[in-house]
Amino acid sequence: MDYEKYMKEALREAKKAQQLGEVPIGAVIVKDGQIVGRGYNRRELDNDPTAHAEMIAIREASARLDSWRLNDCDLYVTLEPCPMCAGAIIQARIDTVVYGTEDPKAGSAGTLLNILQDERFNHQTNMITGVLKEECSTILTTFFRALRQKKKEQKQDKTNG
Amino acid sequence: MDYEKYMKEALREAKKAQQLGEVPIGAVIVKDGQIVGRGYNRRELDNDPTAHAEMIAIREASARLDSWRLNDCDLYVTLEPCPMCAGAIIQARIDTVVYGTEDPKAGSAGTLLNILQDERFNHQTNMITGVLKEECSTILTTFFRALRQKKKEQKQDKTNG
Numbered sequence: 001m002d003y004e005k006y007m008k009e010a011l012r013e014a015k016k017a018q019q020l021g022e023v024p025i026g027a028v029i030v031k032d033g034q035i036v037g038r039g040y041n042r043r044e045l046d047n048d049p050t051a052h053a054e055m056i057a058i059r060e061a062s063a064r065l066d067s068w069r070l071n072d073c074d075l076y077v078t079l080e081p082c083p084m085c086a087g088a089i090i091q092a093r094i095d096t097v098v099y100g101t102e103d104p105k106a107g108s109a110g111t112l113l114n115i116l117q118d119e120r121f122n123h124q125t126n127m128i129t130g131v132l133k134e135e136c137s138t139i140l141t142t143f144f145r146a147l148r149q150k151k152k153e154q155k156q157d158k159t160n161g
Numbered sequence: 162m163d164y165e166k167y168m169k170e171a172l173r174e175a176k177k178a179q180q181l182g183e184v185p186i187g188a189v190i191v192k193d194g195q196i197v198g199r200g201y202n203r204r205e206l207d208n209d210p211t212a213h214a215e216m217i218a219i220r221e222a223s224a225r226l227d228s229w230r231l232n233d234c235d236l237y238v239t240l241e242p243c244p245m246c247a248g249a250i251i252q253a254r255i256d257t258v259v260y261g262t263e264d265p266k267a268g269s270a271g272t273l274l275n276i277l278q279d280e281r282f283n284h285q286t287n288m289i290t291g292v293l294k295e296e297c298s299t300i301l302t303t304f305f306r307a308l309r310q311k312k313k314e315q316k317q318d319k320t321n322g
Contacts, residue, residue, distance in 0.1 A: 084248025
């Protein structure tokens with residue numbers, strides 16, 4: 001199924017983030033069956049608070065298509081967008097957003113807010129959720145579990161040293 | 162007064178946008194009395210839906226300070242932030258947001274939403290509104306009035322031609 005095909009590509013991006021020690025979130029933008037933008041979270045690497053997967057993918061797609069309007073594009077992202085990314089998706093006039101798993105802490109596409117489908121703004125997207133949800137969720141929980149373990153060990157090292 | 166001093170700098174940025182035919186919105190970021198980031202709306206010039214004044218100022222400040230955390234920074238912007246920019250402000254952990262005039266169409270710092278002070282997110286900002294409100298509002302209404310006039314003339318030219 002196409003949704004899963006492109007979500008797998010978003011997961012490939014997430015894995016790039018993971019390998020670099022970044023919170024593993026990935027996104028791709030698809031137009032007419034072609035991937036026109038890719039991104040993974042690079043906040044720490046770039047020291048840029050706006051360097052989320054969706055933002056990077058949107059900027060890449062806009063540059064490639066030479067247009068800030070991405071009306072005929074769909075965005076696939078492993079985690080539900082935060083307010084910034086949901087707002088950028090509206091700004092870019094993305095047609096459909098497909099995401100893997102919900103974000104209970106900042107999700108702004110249905111969980112805490114639904115910026116993508118607020119009729120007071122000048123654009124609304126279609127939305128499909130739960131695609132490859134388990135993989136999208138597991139990559140994050142595994143990352144954070146390892147991070148907690150590492151911090152615990154560092155703390156113990158300090159106590160012992 | 163300092164609020165007005167820095168809002169005047171944000172207005173200077175807005176005027177740069179105006180001169181380039183962009184919707185005139187400007188922003189500056191201030192840390193310890195120094196401007197560490199500047200930005201004006203460049204959406205059309207850059208063909209980038211994320212190239213709002215606030216986003217550019219945040220990215221510049223993060224690059225200059227070599228940190229995605231802008232905790233000790235204040236952001237001045239002529240127009241109330243949209244969801245994307247309000248979300249970026251939260252991501253960057255900005256301390257205080259000062260804005261000139263409300264945005265009834267997309268304002269997400271009190272008008273349609275208040276992303277800056279939603280306690281469900283992991284950061285909230287202080288907020289000061291209405292600083293040099295008239296200037297910040299007039300530059301926008303003048304711009305849009307001229308744009309409408311230009312479109313009307315172009316339509317008439319077509320009809321007459």
